[in-house]
Amino acid sequence: MPRIAAPTVKEHRDRQHEAILDAVGSILAEEGYDGLELAAVGERVGLARTSLYRYAHHKDELVAQWLERAFGPAMAEAEAVLGGSGPPADRLAAWLDGQLDFAARPRDGAAARLMAEFDHLPEPIQALVIDGHRPLRDALAATVDEALADRPTRDPALVLALIDGIAAAATRQAAGGVSPKLRRETRNAVVGLLHGGGT
Amino acid sequence: MPRIAAPTVKEHRDRQHEAILDAVGSILAEEGYDGLELAAVGERVGLARTSLYRYAHHKDELVAQWLERAFGPAMAEAEAVLGGSGPPADRLAAWLDGQLDFAARPRDGAAARLMAEFDHLPEPIQALVIDGHRPLRDALAATVDEALADRPTRDPALVLALIDGIAAAATRQAAGGVSPKLRRETRNAVVGLLHGGGT
DNA sequence: CATCATAGCGACGCTGAGTTGCCAAGTTGC
DNA sequence: GCAACTTGGCAACTCAGCGTCGCTATGATG
Numbered sequence: 001m002p003r004i005a006a007p008t009v010k011e012h013r014d015r016q017h018e019a020i021l022d023a024v025g026s027i028l029a030e031e032g033y034d035g036l037e038l039a040a041v042g043e044r045v046g047l048a049r050t051s052l053y054r055y056a057h058h059k060d061e062l063v064a065q066w067l068e069r070a071f072g073p074a075m076a077e078a079e080a081v082l083g084g085s086g087p088p089a090d091r092l093a094a095w096l097d098g099q100l101d102f103a104a105r106p107r108d109g110a111a112a113r114l115m116a117e118f119d120h121l122p123e124p125i126q127a128l129v130i131d132g133h134r135p136l137r138d139a140l141a142a143t144v145d146e147a148l149a150d151r152p153t154r155d156p157a158l159v160l161a162l163i164d165g166i167a168a169a170a171t172r173q174a175a176g177g178v179s180p181k182l183r184r185e186t187r188n189a190v191v192g193l194l195h196g197g198g199t
Numbered sequence: 200m201p202r203i204a205a206p207t208v209k210e211h212r213d214r215q216h217e218a219i220l221d222a223v224g225s226i227l228a229e230e231g232y233d234g235l236e237l238a239a240v241g242e243r244v245g246l247a248r249t250s251l252y253r254y255a256h257h258k259d260e261l262v263a264q265w266l267e268r269a270f271g272p273a274m275a276e277a278e279a280v281l282g283g284s285g286p287p288a289d290r291l292a293a294w295l296d297g298q299l300d301f302a303a304r305p306r307d308g309a310a311a312r313l314m315a316e317f318d319h320l321p322e323p324i325q326a327l328v329i330d331g332h333r334p335l336r337d338a339l340a341a342t343v344d345e346a347l348a349d350r351p352t353r354d355p356a357l358v359l360a361l362i363d364g365i366a367a368a369a370t371r372q373a374a375g376g377v378s379p380k381l382r383r384e385t386r387n388a389v390v391g392l393l394h395g396g397g398t
Numbered sequence: 399c400a401t402c403a404t405a406g407c408g409a410c411g412c413t414g415a416g417t418t419g420c421c422a423a424g425t426t427g428c
Numbered sequence: 429g430c431a432a433c434t435t436g437g438c439a440a441c442t443c444a445g446c447g448t449c450g451c452t453a454t455g456a457t458g
Contacts, residue, residue: 008424009423010432016436037413037414037415038416047438048414048438049438050416051436053437057416058415058416059414059416070221076455079435108419133327144348150353155384158380158384159363160371161369162384162385162388165364165365165369166361168367169360169361169363169364169367181354185354185357185358186357186361189361189392191395192395193388196387196390196395207455207456208405208456210399211405232452237445237446238444246405247406247407247408248446249408249447250406250407253448256447257446283429398450
């Protein structure tokens with residue numbers, strides 16, 4: 001155990017782990033997923049590339065850990081917003097507002113970017129993350145169901161998919177900053193999607 | 200020039216090229232972009248892996264060629280639809296209809312899948328293809344501008360981005376078949392996005 | 399028929415992920 | 429306080445996949 005810079009080994013390990021995930025995040029923000037190389041991660045932390053395998057079994061696991069750390073709190077909050085009280089359309093709009101804020105926070109730029117590109121990530125990562133997302137997906141679906149409860153001709157699953165598309169597009173836009181216009185257009189788009197609709 | 204199975208060399212080359220792009224397409228459909236390996240492409244065509252470099256400088260160029268072949272006609276048609284006559288909202292709806300039909304054609308499943316995820320493809324591919332897409336993007340933007348011409352408070356760029364998101368989400372849904380409901384929900388979503396809006 | 403152009407291929411080099419065995423430095427039990 | 433144990437770190441290795449190079453065989457060209 002060479003070079004320990006913390007009171008205890010356990011603590012040292014925690015710090016290193018944090019530093020590694022920080023490096024992963026910043027590289028993801030700068031280079032994107034395809035530009036993420038373990039050698040670069042190690043270099044930023046001051047570790048040999050192979051030492052990273054003490055903290056994760058695979059490169060993708062490192063990314064998954066980082067996603068968990070980055071998304072965990074925001075997802076919990078989003079779930080709370082969706083599960084709150086008030087008209088479902090308002091809750092959805094509030095959720096979207098939160099998404100935009102999250103995407104706009106510079107520190108979480110990488111997170112937002114990956115969220116927007118989720119479909120393109122390698123299968124294993126999707127699989128690793130999808131479980132963490134399930135509660136949020138369920139909350140979203142439930143809220144859309146509720147919003148459309150008295151509109152039997154609407155198709156909640158499709159509406160949910162379209163809201164998803166809007167949210168993804170808006171999130172991408174928000175990476176460059178959240179303007180009032182963006183907030184308004186997005187909110188109107190979602191609310192319109194719920195209220196508009198067919199016969 | 201060993202083993203030629205066509206009247207002329209030129210023709211032989213064309214056939215090989217077609218066969219290679221076919222192989223690229225089928226592998227893309229089966230394995231996705233990340234699962235595309237030149238060795239597999241070569242094997243399907245009956246060529247050594249390295250021989251593929253006679254037809255493209257890089258792996259990504261092969262993908263770009265395939266995209267061009269796959270999207271070219273559909274893009275031209277989409278451009279024509281958008282540039283047609285009638286209310287701009289109707290033209291956008293018609294364009295979306297075409298997108299859904301295209302995505303639902305089994306033979307073009309891989310193309311539709313990649314189109315839906317275009318934004319998430321690796322940078323080099325985007326760069327290679329983006330030029331081919333520009334006319335369509337321009338036509339889309341122009342149509343949205345036209346649709347919002349008498350609504351000075353709206354933001355055409357943002358609306359376009361959101362329509363994009365809806366189109367992508369709908370295209371993904373359409374890969375599993377186009378139901379009347381999907382068609383209706385999608386159309387309403389886009390039209391609502393144009394007509395709804397702020398103050 | 400001599401020359402040229404080029405499809406195809408095998409050998410090679412490079413990069414980046416993952417494995418293995420060793421060492422050094424904390425931790426633990428007596 | 430020392431011996432046994434644990435574990436972070438690392439260098440050397442393997443492996444997969446992309447791209448390059450030089451040669452050969454064969455069709456085109458005059």
